[in-house]
Amino acid sequence: MNTARISDRLRNDADSIWKKIFNHPFVVELYEGTLPLEKFKFYVLQDYNYLAADMKNLSILSSRAPSVEAMREMVEVAHLEATTEFKGYEEFLKRLGYTIEDAMGIEPTPTSLSYSSFLLATSSLKTFWEGLAATLPCFWTYAEIADFHRDKLKENQNDLYLEWASVYFTEPYLDLIDRMKGLLDNANVEYEKLKEAFIIASKYEYLYWSMAYNMEKWPA
Amino acid sequence: MNTARISDRLRNDADSIWKKIFNHPFVVELYEGTLPLEKFKFYVLQDYNYLAADMKNLSILSSRAPSVEAMREMVEVAHLEATTEFKGYEEFLKRLGYTIEDAMGIEPTPTSLSYSSFLLATSSLKTFWEGLAATLPCFWTYAEIADFHRDKLKENQNDLYLEWASVYFTEPYLDLIDRMKGLLDNANVEYEKLKEAFIIASKYEYLYWSMAYNMEKWPA
Amino acid sequence: MNTARISDRLRNDADSIWKKIFNHPFVVELYEGTLPLEKFKFYVLQDYNYLAADMKNLSILSSRAPSVEAMREMVEVAHLEATTEFKGYEEFLKRLGYTIEDAMGIEPTPTSLSYSSFLLATSSLKTFWEGLAATLPCFWTYAEIADFHRDKLKENQNDLYLEWASVYFTEPYLDLIDRMKGLLDNANVEYEKLKEAFIIASKYEYLYWSMAYNMEKWPA
Amino acid sequence: MNTARISDRLRNDADSIWKKIFNHPFVVELYEGTLPLEKFKFYVLQDYNYLAADMKNLSILSSRAPSVEAMREMVEVAHLEATTEFKGYEEFLKRLGYTIEDAMGIEPTPTSLSYSSFLLATSSLKTFWEGLAATLPCFWTYAEIADFHRDKLKENQNDLYLEWASVYFTEPYLDLIDRMKGLLDNANVEYEKLKEAFIIASKYEYLYWSMAYNMEKWPA
Numbered sequence: 001m002n003t004a005r006i007s008d009r010l011r012n013d014a015d016s017i018w019k020k021i022f023n024h025p026f027v028v029e030l031y032e033g034t035l036p037l038e039k040f041k042f043y044v045l046q047d048y049n050y051l052a053a054d055m056k057n058l059s060i061l062s063s064r065a066p067s068v069e070a071m072r073e074m075v076e077v078a079h080l081e082a083t084t085e086f087k088g089y090e091e092f093l094k095r096l097g098y099t100i101e102d103a104m105g106i107e108p109t110p111t112s113l114s115y116s117s118f119l120l121a122t123s124s125l126k127t128f129w130e131g132l133a134a135t136l137p138c139f140w141t142y143a144e145i146a147d148f149h150r151d152k153l154k155e156n157q158n159d160l161y162l163e164w165a166s167v168y169f170t171e172p173y174l175d176l177i178d179r180m181k182g183l184l185d186n187a188n189v190e191y192e193k194l195k196e197a198f199i200i201a202s203k204y205e206y207l208y209w210s211m212a213y214n215m216e217k218w219p220a
Numbered sequence: 221m222n223t224a225r226i227s228d229r230l231r232n233d234a235d236s237i238w239k240k241i242f243n244h245p246f247v248v249e250l251y252e253g254t255l256p257l258e259k260f261k262f263y264v265l266q267d268y269n270y271l272a273a274d275m276k277n278l279s280i281l282s283s284r285a286p287s288v289e290a291m292r293e294m295v296e297v298a299h300l301e302a303t304t305e306f307k308g309y310e311e312f313l314k315r316l317g318y319t320i321e322d323a324m325g326i327e328p329t330p331t332s333l334s335y336s337s338f339l340l341a342t343s344s345l346k347t348f349w350e351g352l353a354a355t356l357p358c359f360w361t362y363a364e365i366a367d368f369h370r371d372k373l374k375e376n377q378n379d380l381y382l383e384w385a386s387v388y389f390t391e392p393y394l395d396l397i398d399r400m401k402g403l404l405d406n407a408n409v410e411y412e413k414l415k416e417a418f419i420i421a422s423k424y425e426y427l428y429w430s431m432a433y434n435m436e437k438w439p440a
Numbered sequence: 441m442n443t444a445r446i447s448d449r450l451r452n453d454a455d456s457i458w459k460k461i462f463n464h465p466f467v468v469e470l471y472e473g474t475l476p477l478e479k480f481k482f483y484v485l486q487d488y489n490y491l492a493a494d495m496k497n498l499s500i501l502s503s504r505a506p507s508v509e510a511m512r513e514m515v516e517v518a519h520l521e522a523t524t525e526f527k528g529y530e531e532f533l534k535r536l537g538y539t540i541e542d543a544m545g546i547e548p549t550p551t552s553l554s555y556s557s558f559l560l561a562t563s564s565l566k567t568f569w570e571g572l573a574a575t576l577p578c579f580w581t582y583a584e585i586a587d588f589h590r591d592k593l594k595e596n597q598n599d600l601y602l603e604w605a606s607v608y609f610t611e612p613y614l615d616l617i618d619r620m621k622g623l624l625d626n627a628n629v630e631y632e633k634l635k636e637a638f639i640i641a642s643k644y645e646y647l648y649w650s651m652a653y654n655m656e657k658w659p660a
Numbered sequence: 661m662n663t664a665r666i667s668d669r670l671r672n673d674a675d676s677i678w679k680k681i682f683n684h685p686f687v688v689e690l691y692e693g694t695l696p697l698e699k700f701k702f703y704v705l706q707d708y709n710y711l712a713a714d715m716k717n718l719s720i721l722s723s724r725a726p727s728v729e730a731m732r733e734m735v736e737v738a739h740l741e742a743t744t745e746f747k748g749y750e751e752f753l754k755r756l757g758y759t760i761e762d763a764m765g766i767e768p769t770p771t772s773l774s775y776s777s778f779l780l781a782t783s784s785l786k787t788f789w790e791g792l793a794a795t796l797p798c799f800w801t802y803a804e805i806a807d808f809h810r811d812k813l814k815e816n817q818n819d820l821y822l823e824w825a826s827v828y829f830t831e832p833y834l835d836l837i838d839r840m841k842g843l844l845d846n847a848n849v850e851y852e853k854l855k856e857a858f859i860i861a862s863k864y865e866y867l868y869w870s871m872a873y874n875m876e877k878w879p880a
Contacts, residue, residue: 017880052288056785059295062279064565068272068324072302075279079299082292104288110867113860114774120781125504125716200773206880207770220677220866237660276565284785330647333640334554340561345496345724420553426660427550440457440646492728499722499735508712508764512742515719519739522732544728 006191007181010133010198011140017202021141022148024206026213031149031165033156040161041096043212046112048093048103050208051086053116054138060123061131070128070186073179080176088167095160110218111211115204122197129187132180134197139177141205142168226411227401230353230418231360237422241361242368244426246433251369251385253376260381261316263432266332268313268323270428271306273336274358280343281351290348290406293399300396308387315380330438331431335424342417349407352400354417359397361425362388442631447621449631450573450638451580457642461581462588464646466653471589471605473596480601481536483652486552488533488543490648491526493556494578500563501571510568510626513619520616528607535600550658551651555644562637569627572620574637579617581645582608662851667841669851670793670858671800677862681801682808684866686873691809691825693816700821701756703872706772708753708763710868711746713776714798720783721791730788730846733839740836748827755820770878771871775864782857789847792840794857799837801865802828 002009011018021027026043029035058078065071093103108116123131146168156162167173187194210216222229231238241247246263249255278298285291313323328336339358343351366388376382387393407414430436442449451458461467466483469475498518505511533543548556559578563571586608596602607613627634650656662669671678681687686703689695718738725731753763768776779798783791806828816822827833847854870876 020880052291055288055291055295056283056285059279059282059285059291059298062298063276063283065276065279068275068320071272071275071279075275075295075298075302078279078282078295082295100288110774110863113778114770117777117781118773120785121777124784125780203770203878203880210879218863219870220680220863240660330554330643333558334550337557337561338553340565341557344564345560423550423658423660430659438643439650440460440643492731495728495731495735496723496725499719499725499731499738502719502738503716503723505716505719508715508760511712511715511719515715515735515738515742518719518722518735522735540728 002191005181005185006187006194007136007184009191010136010184010195013195014137014199014202017199017206018141018144021202021206021209022145024209024213026209027145027149028152030161031145031152031156033158033161035158035161037160039213039215042215044089044093044096044164045098045103045106046109046212048089048100049106049108050112050116051089052104053120054135055082055086057116057119057123057131057135060120061128061135064123064128064131066128070183073183077176077179080172080179084170084172084176085167092164095163107218109211109216111204111207111216115201115208118200118204126197127189127193129184129189130193130197132184132187133194134201136177136180136184137198137201137205139173139180141202143174143177222411225401225405226407226414227356227404229411230356230404230415233415234357234419234422237419237426238361238364241422241426241429242365244429244433246429247365247369248372250381251365251372251376253372253378253381255378255381257380259433259435262435264309264313264316264384265318265323265326266329266432268309268320269326269328270332270336271309272324273340274355275302275306277336277339277343277351277355280340281348281355284343284348284351286348290403293403297396297399300392300399304390304392304396305387312384315383327438329431329436331424331427331436335421335428338420338424346417347409347413349404349409350413350417352404352407353414354421356397356400356404357418357421357425359393359400361422363394363397445621445625446627446631446634447576447624450576450624450635453635454577454639454642457639457646458581458584461642461646461649462585464649464653466649467585467589468592470601471585471592471596473592473598473601475598475601477600479653479655482655484529484533484536484604485538485543485546486549486652488529488540489546489548490552490556491529492544493560494575495522495526497556497559497563497571497575500560501568501575504563504568504571506568510623513623517616517619520612520619524610524612524616525607532604535603547658549651549656551644551647551656555641555648558640558644566637567629567633569624569629570633570637572624572627573634574641576617576620576624577638577641577645579613579620581642583614583617665841665845666847666851666854667796667844670796670844670855673855674797674859674862677859677866678801678804681862681866681869682805684869684873686869687805687809688812690821691805691812691816693812693818693821695818695821697820699873699875702875704749704753704756704824705758705763705766706769706872708749708760709766709768710772710776711749712764713780714795715742715746717776717779717783717791717795720780721788721795724783724788724791726788730843733843737836737839740832740839744830744832744836745827752824755823767878769871769876771864771867771876775861775868778860778864786857787849787853789844789849790853790857792844792847793854794861796837796840796844797858797861797865799833799840801862803834803837 058081062074062078065074090100119134122134146165278301282294282298285294310320339354342354498521502514502518505514530540559574562574586605718741722734722738725734779794782794806825
């Protein structure tokens with residue numbers, strides 16, 4: 001019997017994908033400050049739509065939590081996300097010269113729509129635990145990316161990118177991740193199902209950075 | 221065209237039912253301090269289960285909110301409820317000598333189960349707006365009951381009942397109601413559908429007080 | 441370990457409630473042909489609304505079936521219900537001089553609304569298996585009622601009641617029940633949860649007959 | 661005011677994408693009989709998983725239908741799909757030497773998972789009408805593809821491909837499409853929302869054929 005925490009096992013099983021994410025050119029150039037601004041803007045507009053879907057996703061998970069205690073934690077997580085990262089994003093959009101209406105009017109790319117659809121369908125239709133496992137990589141990889149590239153920020157001259165990155169070092173953001181990991185450690189479904197959701201979401205994270213770097217378009 | 225706020229119209233259309241609620245013997249005796257303790261305890265245990273279902277209900281509504289702005293408001297409402305009334309209830313249970321496990325182990329009465337099922341089914345399966353209209357009377361009647369019987373509390377010698385009532389005068393509780401009313405005022409479905417949900421929920425509120433006063437049992 | 445079929449265990453655990461149902465005055469008088477027509481009409485109009493909700497309920501269960509095989513069975517069950525009992529009901533309404541619009545315009549009684557809300561909330565928000573366990577008593581008790589009172593029909597002179605009862609002896613109707621029982625026998629959740637859903641639904645069945653016999657009204 | 665049938669408007673607005681679909685090399689080679697078998701097998705295994713998700717999708721739509729009449733139609737559509745195309749697919753898998761377990765054990769490609777997630781999320785979380793609009797292109801394009809390439813089948817020597825294509829000319833399959841179009845023609849949401857769902861699904865159809873032709877793999 002494996003006595004490791006479920007969240008640690010998942011993190012470990014996704015390690016090769018996460019390493020590719022840390023070293024994705026979009027991520028590296030963003031933390032170095034060399035990423036072309038048009039790629040960054042493309043990413044930010046797509047990501048606002050994704051975050052709006054993810055807020056919905058967190059509320060779906062709250063509504064499907066299997067106990068009063070888990071429900072309370074998920075309500076706290078949804079509230080933390082609403083009042084930190086998501087709220088910060090809207091102020092950040094303004095700094096870039098966009099209104100929220102601009103952002104909401106953007107057509108999602110195939111990868112952005114596919115990833116948020118995967119999250120929403122999983123959280124709506126599979127078990128709460130698989131939904132939670134699918135939701136975690138987005139939050140967790142961003143914190144690990146920030147930690148992995150922490151030193152690069154000292155050389156980074158791009159105020160915009162520094163400001164963008166700063167949220168992923170904050171207490172409330174890391175607290176949100178710890179709460180989700182703590183919940184997931186008590187999951188009572190087969191580990192293989194959690195792993196499948198967690199790995200697929202990790203792969204979508206990788207595809208998401210490629211989508212942004214290549215400024216993806218619909219082919220038809 | 222009716223230019224009154226939707227929430228005001230609903231309140232007005234439910235007035236005869238609400239008046240019966242204000243004057244229900246359970247409510248009157250509770251605010252006077254003369255309600256038999258066994259009836260109160262019966263009520264409190266049923267109501268904890270109801271509130272747990274209502275937390276789920278608020279999360280369902282958050283997940284179905286039709287705009288980013290409405291979603292944010294509902295996440296705030298769910299968080300307010302989780303951290304005020306619902307949290308207070310758990311401390312209150314302890315004062316009565318119950319654990320949360322005691323409360324969760326109670327079999328819901330027909331009326332309690334029926335009302336929470338009605339809320340959950342409406343919020344899950346009808347429009348967001350009908351779900352919101354069905355959800356409002358529980359919160360709103362409690363605030364109006366408190367205001368209606370405010371003077372009685374001066375004579376009320378029962379510390380337990382005074383403490384129970386105190387939450388319905390607090391800022392966060394009234395804020396929660398104002399936010400829900402503000403949302404509902406922007407509903408874009410036929411008024412008749414909202415009215416149906418609001419009226420039925422108001423009737424269930426009345427039945428709920430009768431259930432508690434009669435310490436209802438399943439007949440079969 | 442209990443090796444009996446799950447459906448047999450549930451049937452056995454609900455036996456005392458089911459006996460009360462078989463001997464409920466509404467049921468007895470209906471099969472004897474002595475039930476006052478106004479009570480019967482009251483029942484039929486309420487039941488049409490209930491059956492419409494139950495069709496929705498069967499589709500919800502189809503959508504939540506945990507395997508391709510179970511989904512296919514539930515689609516078959518939903519189709520059987522749509523093309524037999526439910527379709528027959530609409531023709532029956534016409535014989536009584538009602539249009540479908542008449543029936544849909546009827547305000548559900550507290551018990552009718554509560555029971556259908558319980559079914560819809562359970563099928564939407566609990567496990568598929570609990571939803572299925574909650575759904576079965578409605579179909580199954582009607583078949584056992586018919587069998588229990590089979591002999592009374594020989595003396596029953598009321599063509600309307602004879603026609604109404606005839607559907608519960610038909611092959612497709614009994615096939616529908618067998619399919620649901622067969623599915624439920626493979627449930628993989630704790631028996632106690634299934635029992636809770638099955639017992640509550642059985643109690644609502646009893647309350648439903650009383651509602652019809654007393655021609656229930658909303659008290660407020 | 662546009663008086664054309666909604667389904668005709670949607671078909672017209674998607675015309676440029678549909679033409680690309682008709683002329684996609686996978687489609688052309690399949691109808692000519694020259695498609696490499698390994699590409700076909702790859703497609704068939706992916707498509708079985710997709711069809712299983714689409715059965716779920718049709719049940720979700722049944723459960724969310726806004727009227728008794730629409731619900732009945734959707735139950736009929738789900739039943740038609742379960743007993744024709746989907747059932748036929750399982751027999752077809754056997755002819756190719758696969759068991760259903762083989763097919764269910766296949767890891768969905770990014771495009772297959774994304775498309776089915778999009779359908780399930782749309783049908784679960786948007787209006788019934790948008791869900792229906794998203795669901796239609798899969799069924800409808802297959803019928804138009806068959807009609808468009810009808811003449812090619814005379815020269816096609818590949819029995820396997822001929823058998824595969826035959827279902828898309830059958831009465832029950834075309835009936836299913838007509839029923840969905842008939843429903844959609846009565847949709848009461850803004851046309852632009854229906855168009856968005858219909859166009860995105862059409863684009864996913866195109867991506868799906870490319871996925872099969874390229875035997876897509878997850879990049880990370």
